[in-house]
Amino acid sequence: MDYVDLNYTPSENDLLSCIRVKAKNLMKVANEIAAESSIGTWTKVQTMKSDVYEKLRPKVYEIEEIGEEGESKVGIIKIAYPLDAFEIENMPGTLAGIAGNIFGMKIVDGLRILDYRFPEKFVKAYRGPRYGIDGIRKLLKVEERPLLGTIVKPKVGLKTDEFAEVAYNAWIGGCDIVKDDENLVSQSFNKFEDRIFKVLELRDKAEEETGEKKIYMPNITAPYREMIKRAELAEDAGSEYVMLDVVVLGFSAVQQFREEDFKFVIHAHRAMHAAITRSKDWGITMLTLAKIYRLLGVDQLHIGTVVGKMEGERAEVCAIRDEIVLDKVEKDDKNKFFDQDWFGMNNVFPVASGGVYPKLVPEIIEILGKDVIIQAGGGIHGHPEGTVKGAIAMRAAIDAVMEGKSLEEKAEEVKELKVALEHWK
Numbered sequence: 303m304d305y306v307d308l309n310y311t312p313s314e315n316d317l318l319s320c321i322r323v324k325a326k327n328l329m330k331v332a333n334e335i336a337a338e339s340s341i342g343t344w345t346k347v348q349t350m351k352s353d354v355y356e357k358l359r360p361k362v363y364e365i366e367e368i369g370e371e372g373e374s375k376v377g378i379i380k381i382a383y384p385l386d387a388f389e390i391e392n393m394p395g396t397l398a399g400i401a402g403n404i405f406g407m408k409i410v411d412g413l414r415i416l417d418y419r420f421p422e423k424f425v426k427a428y429r430g431p432r433y434g435i436d437g438i439r440k441l442l443k444v445e446e447r448p449l450l451g452t453i454v455k456p457k458v459g460l461k462t463d464e465f466a467e468v469a470y471n472a473w474i475g476g477c478d479i480v481k482d483d484e485n486l487v488s489q490s491f492n493k494f495e496d497r498i499f500k501v502l503e504l505r506d507k508a509e510e511e512t513g514e515k516k517i518y519m520p521n522i523t524a525p526y527r528e529m530i531k532r533a534e535l536a537e538d539a540g541s542e543y544v545m546l547d548v549v550v551l552g553f554s555a556v557q558q559f560r561e562e563d564f565k566f567v568i569h570a571h572r573a574m575h576a577a578i579t580r581s582k583d584w585g586i587t588m589l590t591l592a593k594i595y596r597l598l599g600v601d602q603l604h605i606g607t608v609v610g611k612m613e614g615e616r617a618e619v620c621a622i623r624d625e626i627v628l629d630k631v632e633k634d635d636k637n638k639f640f641d642q643d644w645f646g647m648n649n650v651f652p653v654a655s656g657g658v659y660p661k662l663v664p665e666i667i668e669i670l671g672k673d674v675i676i677q678a679g680g681g682i683h684g685h686p687e688g689t690v691k692g693a694i695a696m697r698a699a700i701d702a703v704m705e706g707k708s709l710e711e712k713a714e715e716v717k718e719l720k721v722a723l724e725h726w727k
């Protein structure tokens with residue numbers, strides 16, 4: 303067992319990995335996972351050098367059996383990797399090792415990465431978010447309450463002018479933010495180069511009419527060079543934000559985009575994440591992905607709502623919130639398996655979105671607190687009296703919580719909320 307050392311005490315400089323594995327022999331599999339994710343392979347090689355082995359091998363320092371499933375044992379293993387084995391400022395390169403071949407190994411009946419602990423030198427190798435929650439609140443001039451966003455619906459299909467009108471109506475009704483949906487890019491009926499100017503023109507109109515700062519989040523997701531062209535268009539048009547579908551774009555594109563040093567607030571949509579985060583037996587937790595995206599420098603990140611249409615238990619969603627909001631995170635050995643110090647790196651604004659409508663607002667704020675961006679698509683554009691009233695109802699639901707009133711009390715003051723509470727019981 304060249305890579306198992308249960309007496310090893312991790313150094314503060316090690317990158318630590320916590321993995322849930324299913325296998326017939328936990329110690330053997332832990333050894334193989336450590337080898338295959340670092341310097342080894344399935345057999346000893348004549349070319350191995352003693353200093354390579356001494357300096358660069360990881361150590362499996364914890365193996366805990368937590369159950370059995372069929373013929374497989376289920377265990378939690380922890381591996382400490384020396385940073386010298388990595389090009390630490392290269393996220394894709396690092397993940398190709400610690401989250402690369404191991405999922406496909408035949409001897410593994412299940413493998414899910416639960417958490418990473420990034421040491422100080424690794425954290426400091428990344429830009430992190432440009433704004434932080436405070437920076438975004440300052441930009442939007444909203445000090446206390448949750449921010450309110452909407453996604454224009456239908457997701458795709460509206461022509462540019464129709465889209466812009468829906469966005470305008472949402473801002474007039476009280477939304478701070480209007481975003482493109484994850485699959486709206488530059489379709490023939492709504493080209494990016496038209497939409498970006500048309501929508502921002504109406505954004506300016508809505509700002510004048512409401513006296514409030516309004517934000518548009520254009521989705522620039524595209525092959526990289528095209529994405530940069532769209533970012534430059536958004537910059538020319540005066541957009542303060544861009545939206546990236548970070549999972550489908552890939553770690554390299556997200557890291558590189560942050561390093562382009564545009565001044566944008568980067569909103570990270572996580573479309574496709576559940577393909578690799580949802581299974582309890584395989585993949586990687588959304589918590590671990592969220593920590594990677596904080597390092598890469600997204601400013602806002604979808605983390606779930608607990609009560610909406612997308613999966614994500616309360617303990618897990620709150621743990622993800624902790625990892626992207628706090629500067630020092632304490633492990634709980636349920637979702638957070640390592641203490642994580644972020645060494646002053648800016649935090650990320652949590653986004654609660656997916657099946658949200660006014661009635662859910664108090665619960666979302668009770669679960670996630672006020673430092674949250676609450677987004678509703680159907681929950682605004684599905685209001686029986688249309689988008690403006692739908693936005694008024696959602697904003698009134700947030701105001702109710704901030705004023706310490708029940709939704710029913712607030713609905714006596716704001717009839718649009720009353721209609722929404724009736725419509726979506």
Ligand SMILES: O=C(COP(=O)(O)O)[C@H](O)[C@H](O)COP(=O)(O)O
Nearest residue numbers: 453604612655656657658678679680
């Ligand atoms: O368009 C929406 C929500 O629309 P609606 O409000 O109509 O449901 C988002 O893509 C989902 O929130 C993504 O899910 P998640 O935020 O979990 O990644």
Ligand SMILES: [Mg+2]
Nearest residue numbers: 453483484485
């Ligand atoms: Mg969407």
